[in-house]
Amino acid sequence: MKYYIINKYLAALSGLFLILFLTGHLAGNLQLLIPESSGAQQQFNDYAAFMSSNPVVKILSITTYVSILLHVVVTVALSIDSKRKRGVGYSVSRSPSNSISSRYMGVLGTVILAFIIIHLSDFWYKAKFEGETDVYSMVVNKFQNIEYVAIYVVAMLAIFFHTLHGFSSSFQSLGLVGSKTRRYIKICGMIYSLLIPLLFMLIPIYLFLNLHKT
Amino acid sequence: MNNSISITLVIWRQKSALDKGKFKKYELKNIDINMSFLEMFDVLNEGLISKGEDPVVFDHDCREGICGACSMYINGRPHGPQKGTTTCQLHMRQFKDGDKIVVEPWRAKGFPVIKDLMVDRSAFDRIIQAGGYISVNTGNAPDGNAIPINKAYADEAFSAAECIGCGACVAACKNASAMLFVGAKVNQLSLLPQGGPERASRVQNMLTQMEKEDFGHCTNTGSCEAECPKEISVDNISKLNKEYLRSLIKKS
Ligand code: HEM
Ligand code: FES
Numbered sequence: 001m002k003y004y005i006i007n008k009y010l011a012a013l014s015g016l017f018l019i020l021f022l023t024g025h026l027a028g029n030l031q032l033l034i035p036e037s038s039g040a041q042q043q044f045n046d047y048a049a050f051m052s053s054n055p056v057v058k059i060l061s062i063t064t065y066v067s068i069l070l071h072v073v074v075t076v077a078l079s080i081d082s083k084r085k086r087g088v089g090y091s092v093s094r095s096p097s098n099s100i101s102s103r104y105m106g107v108l109g110t111v112i113l114a115f116i117i118i119h120l121s122d123f124w125y126k127a128k129f130e131g132e133t134d135v136y137s138m139v140v141n142k143f144q145n146i147e148y149v150a151i152y153v154v155a156m157l158a159i160f161f162h163t164l165h166g167f168s169s170s171f172q173s174l175g176l177v178g179s180k181t182r183r184y185i186k187i188c189g190m191i192y193s194l195l196i197p198l199l200f201m202l203i204p205i206y207l208f209l210n211l212h213k214t
Numbered sequence: 215m216n217n218s219i220s221i222t223l224v225i226w227r228q229k230s231a232l233d234k235g236k237f238k239k240y241e242l243k244n245i246d247i248n249m250s251f252l253e254m255f256d257v258l259n260e261g262l263i264s265k266g267e268d269p270v271v272f273d274h275d276c277r278e279g280i281c282g283a284c285s286m287y288i289n290g291r292p293h294g295p296q297k298g299t300t301t302c303q304l305h306m307r308q309f310k311d312g313d314k315i316v317v318e319p320w321r322a323k324g325f326p327v328i329k330d331l332m333v334d335r336s337a338f339d340r341i342i343q344a345g346g347y348i349s350v351n352t353g354n355a356p357d358g359n360a361i362p363i364n365k366a367y368a369d370e371a372f373s374a375a376e377c378i379g380c381g382a383c384v385a386a387c388k389n390a391s392a393m394l395f396v397g398a399k400v401n402q403l404s405l406l407p408q409g410g411p412e413r414a415s416r417v418q419n420m421l422t423q424m425e426k427e428d429f430g431h432c433t434n435t436g437s438c439e440a441e442c443p444k445e446i447s448v449d450n451i452s453k454l455n456k457e458y459l460r461s462l463i464k465k466s
Binding site for chain 2: 003004005007008009078081082084085086087088089090091092093094095096097098099102103105165168169171172173174175176177178179182
């Protein structure tokens with residue numbers, strides 16, 4: 001492996017793009033919280049149709065796929081590389097660190113990757129290749145299933161912990177943090193992680209409890 | 215008041231770089247709590263020598279916290295449990311009677327064990343040789359105040375220059391990364407006008423050497439800063455990342 005820093009720039013840039021992507025994705029998904037009686041089905045299906053036809057969205061979605069691929073390739077390569085750097089391990093090791101997540105980014109990332117695959121094959125694949133147009137009912141029906149809700153909850157928790165470290169870490173990797181800004185970036189990362197992944201997580205629970213019917 | 219304690223040491227013993235090595239247990243009684251950790255090791259070694267056994271080899275030099283030689287991984291932490299201290303400045307009063315203390319060498323591909331607790335840290339020297347210097351023409355000594363330096367930069371350079379190259383950052387890092395060391399050494403020069411002319415080549419050469427020496431990458435975990443006896447800040451790593459980006463764009 002050569003040029004760790006360049007790899008880290010790529011990990012950070014792709015990670016930050018995915019952070020932005022998640023924000024947009026959530027904004028769309030929050031429409032699922034609209035009560036069914038207020039025309040949620042029509043609105044969500046119109047939104048889905050718009051998302052799959054608009055050219056700007058097309059460019060953004062390609063950027064998202066590229067970011068995911070790039071992020072995975074680069075971070076997996078870095079993680080495998082650093083596994084070899086210790087040599088003989090310590091028998092006792094208990095140095096403190098500034099975030100527990102940072103030690104488990106690879107595991108958290110793997111959970112997220114597995115989730116992305118499940119998620120795409122269940123919704124994206126069906127809408128795109130099986131011609132499903134009533135995306136709203138497809139989603140709502142899926143989340144009547146408790147196991148499915150559990151998968152989402154676990155995955156969102158993984159994203160929560162991943163971004164808890166990843167958000168501030170990417171600013172550090174890009175050389176954008178200093179002694180004065182470190183605290184604020186860390187706080188922004190906490191707010192982001194509490195807000196975005198956890199709101200994502202509420203949606204399946206909300207649908208499972210049939211709250212959209214009330 | 216009782217000023218002495220008894221402890222059990224579990225120490226890594228390894229005859230040579232090629233030996234596999236193993237832990238060995240030693241019981242020590244009546245250790246004065248005002249001894250430094252290294253003085254306690256001296257007592258242990260005196261005992262071993264008088265019994266005709268091989269003393270435990272460990273690195274040390276200044277014994278006043280400035281040379282960075284005394285590398286020991288004590289109870290899972292570089293230089294032991296106390297914050298901001300080297301092993302020579304760690305005292306036995308940090309331990310309790312009956313404590314078991316596990317002592318290991320630094321573990322990193324870049325720091326191979328020479329014998330027992332002594333590791334070869336010459337990788338750091340080679341990183342410095344790759345760019346951790348400024349070139350000055352010989353002749354009269356230049357006037358120290360001839361080049362004005364912004365106080366904020368001077369202070370930052372000074373904090374970075376506190377790094378004693380002990381290797382605790384590498385030892386503590388989960389990736390055995392030397393980014394804190396390299397960051398401190400790059401910044402102490404690049405922040406100052408004297409370091410200006412070689413700025414771009416310095417950061418590139420030092421980073422290339424760092425990777426050649428088999429140190430890992432930085433996951434921004436922050437154990438390095440927590441364990442650094444000189445409390446060098448991870449801001450130096452952020453600056454190093456920026457400095458490298460700069461070097462790709464600007465050549466000096
Ligand atoms: C929702 C999707 C994801 C987001 C928002 C995200 C975000 C981030 C961010 C911002 C970082 C910090 C980069 C840095 O330290 O400079 C990061 C690091 C990391 N990510 Fe992701 N990531 C995502 C998915 C994944 C996936 C699918 C993997 C699968 C392998 C992964 C593995 C990693 C690893 C291993 C690191 C640590 C890299 C290192 O410091 O060596 N991430 N991620
Ligand atoms: S012996 Fe010099 S720092 Fe400890």
